[in-house]
Amino acid sequence: MTADPSGLGDVPLVSESVQRTRSYAYNAVTSFVNSSLRVVDFGFIGPETMGTLLGVGVTAQLRPDTDTSDLVARIPTRGAAEQGLRLFHSRTAADLVAPVAVLRRQQLSGEALLGAFLDDDTQPLSFIRTSLGVYDRGPVGRKAWSQGGSLLFPTATDQLYGWASFDDTLPVFPQPNGLPYSTPESEVTDIQDMARVLGNGPLDFAEEYFPTRITTDVGFSQAGFRAGDLAHVRYAGGPAARPRLTVFAADGVTDRKAPPQRPGDVVVVAPGYDHLDVVTASPRQNDGQPEDTAAAVVDFMLTHAGSVATAEPADRDGAVSAQTVARRLRAIR
Incomplete structure (x- = not known):
């Protein structure tokens, strides 16, 4: 969970040369994708x-x-x-x-x-x-x-x-x-x-198309490229500076290895869950308990809400503050 795993953005001379060199490759790849290969066709699933x-x-x-x-x-x-x-x-x-x-x-x-x-x-x-x-x-x-x-x-x-x-x-x-x-x-x-x-909509549950640009833009972004359409990718170290919650489906598509742990990180493995269950599981499970993803998200928010907002009860732009959300969640629980 970082926009610059290589760390090249922190070295000015290297970063500048990278931007110049990769701009040619990025422009060539982007032009090809836009003109010839906009969508990846998997045939049986599309x-x-x-x-x-x-x-x-x-x-x-x-x-x-x-x-x-x-x-x-x-x-x-x-x-x-x-x-x-x-x-x-x-x-x-x-x-x-x-x-x-x-x-x-x-x-x-x-x-x-x-x-x-x-x-x-x-x-x-x-x-x-x-x-x-x-x-x-x-x-x-x-x-x-x-x-x-x-x-x-x-x-x-x-x-x-x-x-x-x-x-x-x-x-x-x-x-x-x-x-x-x-x-x-x-x-x-x-x-x-x-x-x-x-x-029921209004949007499709599963994406009907697989845009090639998602893959190419993520690849160039992860390599530290910050020009063209990727000029607005910022704060490469942001994710590493905040606690993170990861919910794994016990029977999902991954091998369920926990990501690197940092202070405040939380990893939850939901037993019996498959890939889609992480977002579709019933609110009340067969054991009478709340479903694991929602419970983990609520606990995570209650733990960290006080550290990210002090506005009370709403920010000046009208957005509800994290503290207000936390109080409501406590009342529900």
Whole structure:
């Protein structure tokens, strides 16, 4: 969490030469990106797939318990949406290239359809997983081609599958190691909350495009470049001068190694959480406690609010002071 990890900005002669030399590279890269490669296309996960997720969220709200086969049939059979459909919902490698995607032959309720797309027991991509619950009935099998064959897969095509949300009674489907896929401790997000996050807007939950400039600008910024569009990047040492809170999902995409500790730093590992759960977990968890991210943020604010503001009760521009926020938080707790 620093804008100048190399420290070049602190050495005037080096910094000046760096700005001059890198300006040529920056201008060349930026011109190329703007003219030829504005967006990185991942094929199976892009605008079509993300648009499908929005539709799945709306479907889970409007038809939570009824069959959605007619809606799945309207997903385009070519392009990224179809590629995503096969990647997410194939049981074997052969299913990936079958004439008809497996999901188009199954009967899933609106909630089960959403679970099939995003739940940690069904979704092979860790960065779009959340802990929503599990299918409410069988029969189920395991996906043989991904995650070591450990993901759930509905095997019947002649019955409707529903969904047990995180705080419902969870059916016991054993993993290869004999442990159940879902327990009250490992499920943290209400599926209807997730449906609203996906479908209600006003903005999309997931970015539909991946701008190349994000990568190139971050790269040049991290290398100490401060000209052109990056002339306004300032206070490279700012993050290092303040306490920081880091919340890890215990089952997320990282290896959960804590960042370097400094005085005031707080690291929280949220048990049972997957990647998206850090921002979507239900406010009240199955153990009756507040969810971990919100609790950590509130505690962090209460600890540090007094050190960053003295205005009472509002600053002159009308903004509520940190002390006022802290008092309100204490009253809530």
